[in-house]
Amino acid sequence: MTEPGLRERKKRRMYETLSEVAIRLFLEKGFDAVSVAEIAAAAEVSKPTLFRYFPAKEDLVLYRIADHEDEAARVVVESGEAPLVALRRHFLDGLERGDPVTGLSDHPQVLAFHRLLYGTPSLVARAHGHIERQEAALAVVLGGDLDARLAAGQIIAVRRILAMENWRRIAEGEAVEDVRRDAVVAAERAFGVLADGLPWLR
Structure with missing residues (x-):
C-alpha cells in the first residue's frame, strides 16, 4: 500500500x-x-x-470513531470467511482484547469519552450518520441490494447494542471481568440469532 x-x-x-x-x-x-x-x-x-x-x-468528537465506519465491511472483505462467521469472531476477539469499540473497557479516558458521546443529545443525534455510514459500507460488500441493506442494518444494530450494554454496566461500576463473561454469552446468542435469520451469510 x-x-x-x-x-x-x-x-x-x-x-x-x-x-x-x-x-x-x-x-x-x-x-x-x-x-x-x-x-x-x-x-x-x-x-x-x-x-x-x-x-x-x-x-x-465523532472524528475519534470515524475510522470504525468501514470496520465491519473491512472484516468481511479481508477475512475470506462467511460474513457472519468473520464478524462474530471479530467481535469476540474484541471482547477478549477489551477493545473500546465493544464497550468492554474501564480505562478512565474511554469511559469519559463514552459519557461525553452518549450523554450529549446533539452528539447522539449526529452519531446516527456514523451508524448509517457503517451500514452502507457493510451493505456494499454484502451485495448492495435490498437484502444486503436489511442484513447490514441488523448486524450493525446488534454490534452497537451489545457494546452499549457492556459500556452501561462498566460505567455503573461493574468489573470488566464480570461483564466480559456475560458479554461473550450475549454475543454468541445474538450472532446465533443473526445466523438463523440470515442463513445466506453464515
Whole structure:
C-alpha cells in the first residue's frame, strides 16, 4: 500500500490535533460550555481553518470513531470467511482484547469519552450518520441490494447494542471481568440469532 505523502500526513495531523484539543476541552468543561472560538484559540488556528476541517462542532468528537465506519465491511472483505462467521469472531476477539469499540473497557479516558458521546443529545443525534455510514459500507460488500441493506442494518444494530450494554454496566461500576463473561454469552446468542435469520451469510 502506498504511504501517504507529506501533505496528506500534515492534513491528518491537523484533524487529530483539532479533535484532541476539542475533546480535552469538552471533557473539562462540558460540550455545550465550549465554543468553537475557544477550541480554535486553544489549537492556535483560526475559526475558518477549524471549520474547513470540521463543518460541525459535533464532528470534532465523532472524528475519534470515524475510522470504525468501514470496520465491519473491512472484516468481511479481508477475512475470506462467511460474513457472519468473520464478524462474530471479530467481535469476540474484541471482547477478549477489551477493545473500546465493544464497550468492554474501564480505562478512565474511554469511559469519559463514552459519557461525553452518549450523554450529549446533539452528539447522539449526529452519531446516527456514523451508524448509517457503517451500514452502507457493510451493505456494499454484502451485495448492495435490498437484502444486503436489511442484513447490514441488523448486524450493525446488534454490534452497537451489545457494546452499549457492556459500556452501561462498566460505567455503573461493574468489573470488566464480570461483564466480559456475560458479554461473550450475549454475543454468541445474538450472532446465533443473526445466523438463523440470515442463513445466506453464515
